Amino acid sequence: MSKVYFLKGFDRLELKMKNILADFYSAKNKVLIKIHFGEPGNKFAFTPKDIKPVVTALDCLGLKSIFIDTPVAYNSPRNSIKGYEKVVKERGYDQLSPFLISKKSKKIKTKDFVAGVCQELIEAENVLVLSHIKGHACAGFGGAIKNLGMGGVDKETKGMEHSLSHPRFATECQGCGICAKLCPAKAIKMVDNKAKIDLNSCWGCSICQLQCPYKCLEPEKALFDDLLAQGAAAVINNLPKRTFYINFIKNITKLCDCATNPGGIIGKDIGVLFSDNPVAIDTASVDLINELNKKDLFQEINHKNPLLHVNFAEKYTNKESDYELITV
Ligand code: SF4
Ligand code: SF4
Known part of the structure; x- marks a missing residue:
């Protein structure tokens, strides 16, 4: 059973992170933070203010943060390296830490396709996968598995995950x-x-x-949820041993951070989850959201079982969904 740490609210994030991560990373080194910087115009995606306690906590542990994301496949300023770099600067992240938009991918075979996995991520020594929990039109909800299954692969792979289904x-x-x-x-x-x-x-x-x-x-080939999980597993199974996951359950919108207008808030803010297991942290996120909102929120709003892709990811990564929730 995997441990998932739960911080109610957001006030003590820096302190709690320092305690939880004190011995996890090799100190005096850098940490690549996989993040979605948000589509221009999206008012609910992460902001530098949300992320500052994370960067400060890592800094206190002797770790230098570097943000990373991959270009998107659809029509957006974020679909080219230069365009995405401009968006990151406009959203103010460059004031917080250096950042990198991935230029390199490594081909990794999955069950149904060959994924182009973000090379910088799998070659890093320390990785932090920082995910904003929200709804998603195709996956029902987006957390750590979605952050890597779609966000940790190149444009061609993103396209295949949408077209092979x-x-x-x-x-x-x-x-x-x-x-x-x-x-x-x-x-x-x-x-x-x-x-x-x-x-x-x-x-x-x-x-x-x-x-x-x-x-x-x-x-055509497999369900979207299956393909997304295959992409995620291609990343997760090749990430360094020192990879940690943080899910922010805040500003839960109907649609994802890729939308300019993600459709407004659909659920209550809850807090922050921490784990070294992406399957367990996403399962715990959905369970907490459903418990607090007293309904199967994403199924009801987006007509999709939010744990379907997480269950496929459990199969492809051999990471268990069973978890022990530890309030910190
Ligand atoms: S519901 Fe069917 S047709 Fe519509 S976007 Fe989804 S897969 Fe395509
Ligand atoms: S859902 Fe109804 S309309 Fe759509 S393919 Fe099935 S039978 Fe036809």
Whole structure:
């Protein structure tokens, strides 16, 4: 059973981090912090103010922080190295620590594709995966597994995770219209009482495949959640032994930090979780959110089991989801 440490609220973050991480990293060295800097315009993603206690705590332990992220595949200033560097500076992170937008990837075979894994991350001596917990249109929710499965791989791999899950008909459509109603990309229209799918608009979220009551639809290769977990495992299984995870449960929005407008707050702020196990920390995050909000929040809002990709990641990484929650 893995230990997941829970800090209620955010006030004592620096102190608690120093205690929890006192003996974890090799001191007097650098720590690569995997972070999502947020899409321009997104008001709920991490800010330098949120992250400052983390950097200060590491500094007190003799560790120099360097932020890292990878360029995105969709149309955004963040889809080129130069464009993303500009965004990071505009959001003020460069005032806190040096940063790096990854230029290199290493090919690693997964079950269904070859992933291009962020080389700087897997070659680092110390890594901290810092994740903002929020909803996600394709995965239901995004935490540590999403931060690495999509954020720790190159643009080509991101594209494959979305396209290898495109739907196709396994049997004839029965015309119920549920997929058209739930599709977040509005890629399905009912024409003559049959679902018509525009794959050019499809995000590959697999919601239609999972929700069709007649099981008419199947993924091109595998469910989105499975592909995301395969990408995450390609990263996690190659990260250094000294990799630690922190999840911030704050500003829980419907959609992820990649959206300019992530759809507003959907749940209560809770606090910060710490663990050396990404599967356990994400499981604990969802459990705490559901307990406090008294509902299966992401399933209800985004029509996706938020732990589906986490369960696939458990299988591919051999990291257990069982955890002991320790309040600090
Ligand atoms: S996978 Fe299905 S539900 Fe998801 S975006 Fe594509 S068509 Fe819509
Ligand atoms: S959910 Fe299934 S049966 Fe219903 S419209 Fe979509 S494909 Fe057809």
